[in-house]
Amino acid sequence: MSTVDITVTVNGRAQTRAVEPRLLLVEFLRETLGFTGTHVGCDSCQCGACVVHVDGKSVKSCAMLAVQADGRDVTTIEGLADGDELHPVQVAFREQHALQCGFCTPGMIMSAVDLLNRDPEPDEAAIRLWLNGNLCRCTGYQNIIRAVEAAGVAMRAADNA
């Protein structure tokens, strides 16, 4: 099988690898690079467990080829915190009990961060609509929505400080 050389910046570090053209971004992240925080829930672009950021925008990484990420900047859940300091969305998910089995959590958080970057003050309806691409089988979503609201409040407060 022929391979293609790509360089992707993942969580701030340039990673150059020879990959098969058909390799999915999620496989590149999980298997080639070992960033297993990005989960595979449905293998078919439906569940959102695999959401990462590509150039700051949320993307289902099972719906993108690794070669399409060549030259771009990818952030996974492992790259969201600033060292030991959690991102406000991470803090809120923990504090608001917005997780049970945790399998949807990384994708959910990456989606929520993108939402709050685009719209710092989403109302509840906007949060629900945005999160429709992320399935959670455990929580019933209530705490997840609360967490996104709480994170929005925290991020606005930090911006104003």
Place this chain on the structure above:
Amino acid sequence: MRAERELELRKAGDDASDASRVDGAVGTATPHDSAVLHVNGRATYTDDIPEPRGLLHAAFGVSTEAHARIRGMDLSRVEAAPGVVAVITASDVPGPNNYGAVIADDPILAEDEVVYAGQPVFAVAATTVDAARRAARLADIDYEPLEAILDPETALERESFVLPSTTLARGDADMAIANAPHRLTGTARVGGQDQFYLEGQISIAIPREGGDLFLYSSTQHPGEIQHSVAKALGLAQKDVTVECRRMGGAFGGKESQPALIACTAAILAQRTGRPVKLRLDRDADMIITGKRHDFVSHYEVGFDDTGRILGIRYNHASRCGASADLSGAVNDRAMFHSDNAYFLEHVAIDSHRCKTHTVSNTAFRGFGGPQGMFACEQVVDDIARHLGRDPLDVRRVNFYGTDSRNVTPYGQTIEDNIIAEIVDQLEASTDYRDRRREIEAWNAKSPVLKRGIALTPVKFGISFTATHLNQAGALVNVYTDGTVQLNHGGTEMGQGLFVKVAQVVAETLQIDLSRIRCTASDTSKVPNASATAASAGSDLNGMAARNAAEKIKRRLTGFAAQHYGCDEHEVRFDNNEVHVGGETLSFAELVHAAYMARVSLSAQGFYKTPKIDYDKTTLTGRPFYYFAYGAACTEVVIDTLTGENRMTRVDILHDCGRSLNPAVDLGQVEGGFIQGAGWLTTEELWWNPRGDLKTHAPATYKIPCASDLPPDFRVTLLESSENREDTIYKSKAVGEPPLMLGLSVFHAIRDAVAACSADPKHAPELEAPATPEHVLDAVMTARGDTRV
């Protein structure tokens, strides 16, 4: 969001006898023990474990026929495919080719007959996932198709059963029905449900030395995996070790089903001498593994003018699929919950466990209870509509009493009945009566949209019905720095079991939660553990862990008294310190001193549920230690032109006893309710006439998403409740019961459909799930229209 919650109210301290409490004590809303790992993406699921050297990946080759004889099989192209290292069929299974949980009717790989489309026939191990999955499609199998039975009603007609039919009866149902002032017959139909845990089935088998084997498995029952794998491989149980740190959801789907995955990986590992990982992708997972049973329940009921049931007869037929699996116990539980919260004096419940040529159904949160209650609630609703009474009034006249009318059809006296109080409270807090009146007036003026409301109760029996399963073990190790590793037979699937049990140990030893590490469920630490199921996880493992912690505490107390020369009753553990006579030392100091004096700092704990006693042959006795209660009031709106429906407001009041962790419990109630609502509204399993499941991915099978949540969702845990039985800190199990709160959604939709009929006594012919299609059918029937 107008979520009114009482978390804040239930923070620690209200029941503390002394002012100081350890961090993460029992009763506090402590975050999940892995919360930080989860939000960082650093919690390790089975698929995230660093791959061992030489790892192979496996895939199943599956049947394309629902029922056929295998005339011949040519796997040469599979074997020759790139990357393939091994291919196995039934004859390659070293031990008995079976992983049946209860009876041996579940072949790991099909022998000469296939009994459902999607059944594994052979398995491949290859160097990559892709190579294995591609190779698995290259088989040439010659099938001789046989007649397939694809639904429970046909199975019932043909008397095709996986287990003998059973009857539970008390009094004289037929006579009571015949003599009743009113009589009704009807049929309740409810679909199955896929567990749809976000993490699919997965197992990694690693050969070690001397023929022994280590497995990682995403399973609710590591012990069962150990036993099945040992059997299939012809090994002894001592030769197999199984570990599971966490699952990405399970909901019953990882109780018996993971054995198939684990056995296959293990056989391939043993054969190749290399580690083997088998992960099903979503489609394979949904096609190959079992789901909730769908039920068709006919009923005949006699009642008086108030709607009180005088006599009732049920005839349940469930789709068990191709084998027995756990269907016996699932259907028993359906029978035990055909009363829901109602006293049925003269009752006969027939249960048929239908064999169909579809995937073998299995455990799913509620384990048959929801289906029994579904039928029961329809009976009560039909009675109310027949009499022109508010369904809530009919529900109430049928409630179990506290001193009389309090014996279940299976002969258990209910000693903890609080359903009337819960329903009274919820009726008042939801303004149920006013809203019903307002909805009626609104509906009268609204030709297209119709609203509906329903308030339904839940009573759910807690314990495994198989008495012997109600036992648990735990292992507590205290290290010389005063920190603790905790292990027990329970498994973590997201339900918060690990944090709850750790809170119990923190409370018992009076040390902060941060000093305790929960370790992976492991058959070599706590042997012979039951499945984490039946909502009994914290009841059983909490008690076992407390027992272990208390043993150590007693040893430390004895040592301290002797060492410091005081009475044992002068030794007091309190908030990370130990007071010994007049002295105070830290927990770690005492532990270290005890170690120096050669005191054992490790203990196994054990627990078995008291009082339960149940005779399987007569289906009578006390199968349940106690009952959990709750009620939900749901309002919906339906579009009568499209059948679309949505919840507009939901109020829930649920009883968790004295909650070990109100945040975790609240999450269980919310998540359980939404899952129940999904079961009864959007989640539809559909097989084509060939017996292929066509709803095998989220593109075609719809679980609730964020927008399906009611905009107004108010969930409250019952205040000042405590378990009347002596459970762990007087808490109650919470895993399964809230799922059945979802019945209120179905009945609210039914109420809205009823509003479409000119006949005030019309009982809607609505089947579950109440998909737009089913709602539209029911609306048209209610209006007397025929479908074009």
